[in-house]
Amino acid sequence: MAASSGARVRAAVVGTGLIGGSVLLRLHRAGLDVTGWDPDPATRLAARGSGVTCPDELTEAVVGRNVVFLCGPLPTLPQTLPTVAAATGEECILTDVGSTKSGLAALAAAHGLTHRFVPGHPMAGTDRAGIGAAEPDLFAGAAWVLCPSAGPGLASFRRLAALILEVFRARVVPMAADGHDAVVALSSHVPHLLAGALAGAAGRSTLRDAVLALAAGSFRDGSRVAGAPAERTANMLLDNREYVLRELAGVRSFLDELAGALADADAGALTAACREARTARSALLGRTFTEFRRTFPTVPGDRPGAVAGAPAAGGPGGPAGSPDELGFLLALGSAGGHLGGCRVSGTTVEYTAHKPAG
Amino acid sequence: MAASSGARVRAAVVGTGLIGGSVLLRLHRAGLDVTGWDPDPATRLAARGSGVTCPDELTEAVVGRNVVFLCGPLPTLPQTLPTVAAATGEECILTDVGSTKSGLAALAAAHGLTHRFVPGHPMAGTDRAGIGAAEPDLFAGAAWVLCPSAGPGLASFRRLAALILEVFRARVVPMAADGHDAVVALSSHVPHLLAGALAGAAGRSTLRDAVLALAAGSFRDGSRVAGAPAERTANMLLDNREYVLRELAGVRSFLDELAGALADADAGALTAACREARTARSALLGRTFTEFRRTFPTVPGDRPGAVAGAPAAGGPGGPAGSPDELGFLLALGSAGGHLGGCRVSGTTVEYTAHKPAG
Numbered sequence: 001m002a003a004s005s006g007a008r009v010r011a012a013v014v015g016t017g018l019i020g021g022s023v024l025l026r027l028h029r030a031g032l033d034v035t036g037w038d039p040d041p042a043t044r045l046a047a048r049g050s051g052v053t054c055p056d057e058l059t060e061a062v063v064g065r066n067v068v069f070l071c072g073p074l075p076t077l078p079q080t081l082p083t084v085a086a087a088t089g090e091e092c093i094l095t096d097v098g099s100t101k102s103g104l105a106a107l108a109a110a111h112g113l114t115h116r117f118v119p120g121h122p123m124a125g126t127d128r129a130g131i132g133a134a135e136p137d138l139f140a141g142a143a144w145v146l147c148p149s150a151g152p153g154l155a156s157f158r159r160l161a162a163l164i165l166e167v168f169r170a171r172v173v174p175m176a177a178d179g180h181d182a183v184v185a186l187s188s189h190v191p192h193l194l195a196g197a198l199a200g201a202a203g204r205s206t207l208r209d210a211v212l213a214l215a216a217g218s219f220r221d222g223s224r225v226a227g228a229p230a231e232r233t234a235n236m237l238l239d240n241r242e243y244v245l246r247e248l249a250g251v252r253s254f255l256d257e258l259a260g261a262l263a264d265a266d267a268g269a270l271t272a273a274c275r276e277a278r279t280a281r282s283a284l285l286g287r288t289f290t291e292f293r294r295t296f297p298t299v300p301g302d303r304p305g306a307v308a309g310a311p312a313a314g315g316p317g318g319p320a321g322s323p324d325e326l327g328f329l330l331a332l333g334s335a336g337g338h339l340g341g342c343r344v345s346g347t348t349v350e351y352t353a354h355k356p357a358g
Numbered sequence: 359m360a361a362s363s364g365a366r367v368r369a370a371v372v373g374t375g376l377i378g379g380s381v382l383l384r385l386h387r388a389g390l391d392v393t394g395w396d397p398d399p400a401t402r403l404a405a406r407g408s409g410v411t412c413p414d415e416l417t418e419a420v421v422g423r424n425v426v427f428l429c430g431p432l433p434t435l436p437q438t439l440p441t442v443a444a445a446t447g448e449e450c451i452l453t454d455v456g457s458t459k460s461g462l463a464a465l466a467a468a469h470g471l472t473h474r475f476v477p478g479h480p481m482a483g484t485d486r487a488g489i490g491a492a493e494p495d496l497f498a499g500a501a502w503v504l505c506p507s508a509g510p511g512l513a514s515f516r517r518l519a520a521l522i523l524e525v526f527r528a529r530v531v532p533m534a535a536d537g538h539d540a541v542v543a544l545s546s547h548v549p550h551l552l553a554g555a556l557a558g559a560a561g562r563s564t565l566r567d568a569v570l571a572l573a574a575g576s577f578r579d580g581s582r583v584a585g586a587p588a589e590r591t592a593n594m595l596l597d598n599r600e601y602v603l604r605e606l607a608g609v610r611s612f613l614d615e616l617a618g619a620l621a622d623a624d625a626g627a628l629t630a631a632c633r634e635a636r637t638a639r640s641a642l643l644g645r646t647f648t649e650f651r652r653t654f655p656t657v658p659g660d661r662p663g664a665v666a667g668a669p670a671a672g673g674p675g676g677p678a679g680s681p682d683e684l685g686f687l688l689a690l691g692s693a694g695g696h697l698g699g700c701r702v703s704g705t706t707v708e709y710t711a712h713k714p715a716g
Contacts, residue, residue: 123572123574124574124575125574125575142574143571143572143574145572173571173572175568179568180572182565183565183568183569183572184572186559186560186563186565186569186577187560187568187569187570187572187573187574187576187577188572188574188576188577190556191556191576191577191579191580191581192576193613193616193617193620194552194555194556194580194613195576195580195635195639196612196613196616196631196632196635197552197609197610197612197613197616197635198548198549198552198609198612199635199636199638199639199642200612200615200616200631200634200635200638201544201605201608201609201611201612202544202545202638202642203634203635203637203638203641204608204612204638205544205605205608207540207541207544208638208641208694209692209693209694209714210533210537210541210545210691210692210693210694211541211544211545212545212641212642212645212694212714213501213531213541213691213694213695213696213714214481214501214503214531214538214541214542214545214546215545215642216481216482216483216500216501216545216546217482217483217582217583218545218546218549218550218553218582218583219544219545219546219549219642220642221549221579221580221582221583222549222552222553222579222580222582222583223549223635223638223639223642224575224576224579224580224639225575225576225579225580226632226635226636226638226639227636227639227640227643228636229636230629230630230632230633230635230636231629231632233632234625234628234629234632235625237620237628238620238623238625238628241620241621241623244620245617245620245621247559247563248617250559250562250563251555251556251559252555252613253559254554254555254556254558254559254562255551255552255554255555255610257558258551258554258555258558259551259603259606262551262595262596262599262602262603263599263603265596265599267592267593267596270592270595270596271588271589271592272588273554273558274554274584274588274589274591274592275588276558276561276562277553277554277555277557277558277561277581277584277588278557278584278585278586278587278588279561280557280558280560280561280562280566280581280584281553281557281581281582281584281585282585283561283566283570284557284570284573284577284578284581285585287570333568333571334567334568335567335568336566336567336568336570336571337571338571356567356570356571
C-alpha cells in the first residue's frame with residue numbers, strides 16, 4: 001500500500017480544511033493518485049487550484065479509492081463514515097483524523113466496518129482553520145495515533161501505518177480507542193480548558209488593557225489555544241466529556257496544592273510542588289528512545305478483501321490477526337513509544353519500534 | 359543620561375544571571391561604560407570573558423556609577439538595595455528587574471531612596487537561567503515596566519526611561535508599583551500556576567508516558583513555564599501572594615464555567631464561553647496603537663543631585679515634579695499604553711506615547 005511498495009495507492013480526502021487540506025497536499029506532493037472533496041464549493045475550488053481532482057459529488061470523489069481519509073469536523077463523522085463505506089469497496093481502508101476515537105470506533109463496529117476502518121488522530125494543528133492554513137509538512141515528526149483492532153482490522157492497520165510512515169514521516173502511535181481518549185483528555189483537551197480560563201478571565205478583568213500590555217511569554221503560551229475556533233474546541237471537549245472531566249480533576253487537585261501552599265506562604269511546599277512539575281515538564285523534552293524490531297506472522301485470511309461480506313471482525317473469535325501482535329502494538333503505545341517502520345513482505349510483518357529509554 | 363545625549367553613562371549590573379547578564383551584554387554592546395558583579399565567581403569569570411569589567415567586590419563594581427541595575431534574585435534585593443545605595447552617590451539612579459514591585463518600593467521609601475530608586479520589571483525571560491542563557495537582544499520590543507514616583511523621583515524616571523528606550527529598544531510601560539503587581543499576577547504569575555498544575559498532574563498520572571508521547575502544541579505551550587527553576591517561580595509567587603490568589607480566583611471562576619457547561623453537556627454555553635475566551639485572546643494579538651506626544655515642564659529642583667541629603671522625596675509636599683506628568687504616565691500604563699520616546703531638553707520633557715486604539 002505504501003507509495004514505494006509497488007501497490008497502487010488511490011487515496012481520497014473527505015473534508016479539506018486545515019487537517020484534511022494538509023493531508024491532501026502531502027499525498028499530492030508525494031505523487032500519489034489522490035482526490036479531494038469538501039462540502040464547501042470555495043474549498044473545492046481552492047483544492048483544485050493546488051492541482052488536485054476535486055469533484056462536486058462526494059461519491060464521485062471516493063468511488064474506486066483504496067484509502068479514504070475522513071477529515072471533516074467531528075460532528076459530521078457519524079454520517080460521513082457509513083456514506084463513504086457504502087460508496088467504496090471492501091478492499092478500501094477508511095480512517096479519520098478526529099480528536100476522539102471511542103465513539104466513532106463503536107459506530108464503525110455497529111456498521112460492521114471494524115475490519116477496514118482504522119481510527120486515526122494526527123497530533124498536529126494550528127490555531128487557524130481552513131484549506132488556506134493547510135501545510136503539507138504539518139505532520140512531519142508529529143505523533144499520529146492509529147487504533148488497531150484484532151482480526152483482519154490488523155491488516156488494514158499495517159497498510160495504513162506503512163503509508164503514513166512513508167508519506168507523512170509521522171511517528172505512528174498504536175493505541176486502543178478508549179486509551180487514546182483518556183490520554184488526549186490530559187495531553188490536549190484539558191490544556192484547552194486552562195487556556196480558555198486564562199484568556200477568558202483576562203477579558204473580564206478590570207485590568208484587561210494593562211494585562212494585555214504586559215502579557216509576555218507565560219500568558220501568550222498559556223492562552224494560545226484559546227485562539228482556536230470556539231465550535232471546534234467545544235465539539236472536541238463534548239466528544240470526550242467524561243475523560244476530560246476526570247483529567248481536569250487531577251489538574252485541579254495539583255492546582256489546589258500549589259494554591260494552598262501559596263495561601264499558607266509555605267515556601268517549602270510550594271517549591272517542592274513547582275519542582276515536581278518541572279521534573280514532569282523536563283521528562284517531556286528529554287525523552288530518548290531505544291529502537292528495536294519485532295516480526296510477526298501474517299495470517300492467510302488476513303486481508304480486508306478476504307473478508308468481504310463477512311461479519312464485523314475483531315475479538316478473539318474473528319479471523320485471527322496474531323493477538324501477540326496486537327498486544328505488542330498496544331503495549332508500545334501505552335509505554336509512550338511509537339512505530340518508525342512497518343513492512344509487510346510475504347507472510348510476515350516487521351515493525352521498527354521506538355520505546356522510551358530508561 | 360541616554361547613550362547619545364552626550365552625558366556620560368557609567369552603568370553597573372549587580373547579579374548577572376539570565377536577566378542581569380542580558381542587561382550587561384546589551385549595555386556593553388551599546389558601547390557604554392559598564393561594570394558587572396555577581397556573587398558567583400564562575401559567573402564573574404564568564405562576564406569577564408565577554409569583555410566586561412567584573413571586580414570581585416560588589417562595592418568596587420558600583421562605586422562612581424550613575425546607574426545601577428539590581429538584577430539578583432528577588433529575596434536578595436532587600437539587602438542589596440541599601441548596600442548599593444550606600445556605596446553610590448546621590449546622583450546615581452538605582453533600578454531593579456524583580457517580578458514584583460510593591461515590597462521593594464516600600465523598602466526604598468523606608469531607606470529614603472524614592473528620589474533615585476525607580477522600580478523596574480522587563481517582561482522578558484526564558485525557561486533557562488544563568489549568564490550562559492543571556493541574550494543582549496532579549497528586551498527588544500518587550501514591555502519594560504518602570505514605576506515613576508512624584509517629586510524628584512520623576513527626574514530619575516525620565517533619565518532611566520530614556521536610557522532603556524534607546525539602548526534596549528524596549529517599550530517602557532509606566533505603572534504604579536501596586537498596579538504593576540496586580541497586573542502581573544494575571545499576566546504572568548497565574549500562568550505559572552496553571553502550567554505547574556498541568557505538568558504536575560501529567561507527572562502523577564498513570565497515563566504519564568502516553569501523555570508525554572501525545573503532548574502536542576497545547577500541552578507543550580500550556581506547560582512551558584513549568585520548566586522554569588522552581589525556587590525562582592516559588593519566590594515570585596510568594597512575593598505577590600495576595601494579588602496572585604485574587605487573580606487565580608477569577609481564572610478558577612471562568613474554569614468552573616467551562617467545566618460546568620461541559621459537565622452539563624451544554625454545547626451552547628460551552629461554545630459561548632470558548633468564544634468569549636477567543637475574543638480576549640484575539641485582543642492580545644490584534645492590538646494597534648495611536649502615537650501622540652505630550653510635553654511637560656521640568657521643575658528646577660527636579661534632579662536627584664539637587665536633593666542630596668534631603669529627606670525621602672515624593673508625596674505632594676516634596677520637591678514637585680508635575681502631578682500632571684505623573685498622572686499622565688500612570689494613566690497611559692493603566693490603559694495598556696507605553697512610551698516610545700522620552701526626551702528632556704532645557705526645562706521640558708517630551709514623551710512619545712503609544713495608546714491602544716479604539
